[in-house]
Amino acid sequence: MSNILAIESSCDETAVAVLKGDELLANVISSQIDVHRKYGGVMPEIASRLHVENIGVCLQEALKKSKMDLKDFDAFAVTRGPGLVGCLHVGLQAAKTLALLYDKPLIAVHHLAGHIYANEYIGELKFPLLAVVVSGGNTELVYMPRHMEFEVIGQTRDDAVGECYDKVARVLGLPYPGGLPIDQNAKIGKPTYDLPLPLRKEGTYDFSYSGLKTAVINLVHTLKSRGEEIRVPDMCRSFQDRAIEMIVGHALKAAGDKGVKEIVLSGGVSANSYLRQEMERRLLNSGIEVLLPPLWCTTDNAAMIAKVASHLYDMNFFAPLDISPDPNWKIEDYRKLS
Ligand code: KG4
Numbered sequence: 001m002s003n004i005l006a007i008e009s010s011c012d013e014t015a016v017a018v019l020k021g022d023e024l025l026a027n028v029i030s031s032q033i034d035v036h037r038k039y040g041g042v043m044p045e046i047a048s049r050l051h052v053e054n055i056g057v058c059l060q061e062a063l064k065k066s067k068m069d070l071k072d073f074d075a076f077a078v079t080r081g082p083g084l085v086g087c088l089h090v091g092l093q094a095a096k097t098l099a100l101l102y103d104k105p106l107i108a109v110h111h112l113a114g115h116i117y118a119n120e121y122i123g124e125l126k127f128p129l130l131a132v133v134v135s136g137g138n139t140e141l142v143y144m145p146r147h148m149e150f151e152v153i154g155q156t157r158d159d160a161v162g163e164c165y166d167k168v169a170r171v172l173g174l175p176y177p178g179g180l181p182i183d184q185n186a187k188i189g190k191p192t193y194d195l196p197l198p199l200r201k202e203g204t205y206d207f208s209y210s211g212l213k214t215a216v217i218n219l220v221h222t223l224k225s226r227g228e229e230i231r232v233p234d235m236c237r238s239f240q241d242r243a244i245e246m247i248v249g250h251a252l253k254a255a256g257d258k259g260v261k262e263i264v265l266s267g268g269v270s271a272n273s274y275l276r277q278e279m280e281r282r283l284l285n286s287g288i289e290v291l292l293p294p295l296w297c298t299t300d301n302a303a304m305i306a307k308v309a310s311h312l313y314d315m316n317f318f319a320p321l322d323i324s325p326d327p328n329w330k331i332e333d334y335r336k337l338s
Pocket of ligand 1: 011138165179183267269298
């Protein structure tokens with residue numbers, strides 16, 4: 001049982017969490033989404049500056065909520081990558097400073113491992129499992145034979161699914177980030193527009209979203225140039241059916257081939273209502289369990305970083321104080337710190 005203070009700053013959320021044993025005492029998140037919305041996406045330079053402004057406030061708030069003192073922690077954990085390099089630097093610098101000041105170990109955590117382990121807040125991870133990691137920057141199928149062992153067996157060859165949602169939303173005039181507005185519109189729409197479902201190549205579980213994205217953009221431009229009405233809910237439903245089928249289809253095939261006990265969803269797109277519903281429906285009576293992260297855990301937070309850190313603490317796996325961020329860190333390489 002360890003007391004961990006964890007920091008997350010890989011993209012546009014500054015977050016600090018306190019995990020005391022199994023008890024999450026604080027989970028403070030300062031989101032920059034309203035600032036980036038005006039630009040239609042995350043502006044890296046602005047994001048880093050806001051992390052610098054917010055990190056101290058989030059730290060104070062987490063200590064106040066948890067009623068813990070900085071000297072009470074066994075280790076300080078931080079997201080080392082992947083993410084935006086300037087943003088990662090801010091969190092890493094803060095965690096290093098605390099580790100140095102209080103003479104406690106530093107724990108470097110992989111952001112996607114965090115998304116997967118967020119599921120431990122609601123249930124048990126049952127191995128072997130398949131993690132479906134779907135977010136604004138990632139679309140990956142990760143096979144885990146046991147705790148803290150990761151093998152990426154499928155990934156996107158072009159756009160991430162969340163990125164595709166955001167671009168489709170923009171062309172339809174919906175706000176950023178586009179996932180939730182598309183999800184809400186799809187609920188009241190009908191799949192009347194004919195969009196392509198890319199075929200899966202035999203022998204691979206890779207994804208491709210650029211064809212689907214381009215098909216929506218071209219169709220919207222054609223309808224506009226002909227002066228025809230675009231039925232936004234119907235377009236959202238047609239797009240969402242295809243986008244989610246690609247994830248569910250690949251995941252179920254991979255889960256069957258690998259003989260997993262459980263599928264866990266993770267990342268921002270795992271908040272999608274249709275994805276959650278389809279996974280549950282199609283796994284019913286299959287012998288494969290499904291774990292859906294609580295909605296508060298689908299967006300970036302430091303609670304998930306603390307969870308991974310508690311495993312790394314038990315493994316005595318600590319980082320040196322001269323470690324740098326790794327914006328492209330691969331999950332399989334989470335033990336490679338140089
Ligand atoms: O994991 P996340 O918070 O951070 C990044 O990796 O950027 O994921 C954010 C992504 C965005 O692209 C957003 O549009 C998408 O998750 N998202 C959704 C939903 N809620 C958020 N996508 C589909 N359906 C949703 N309900």
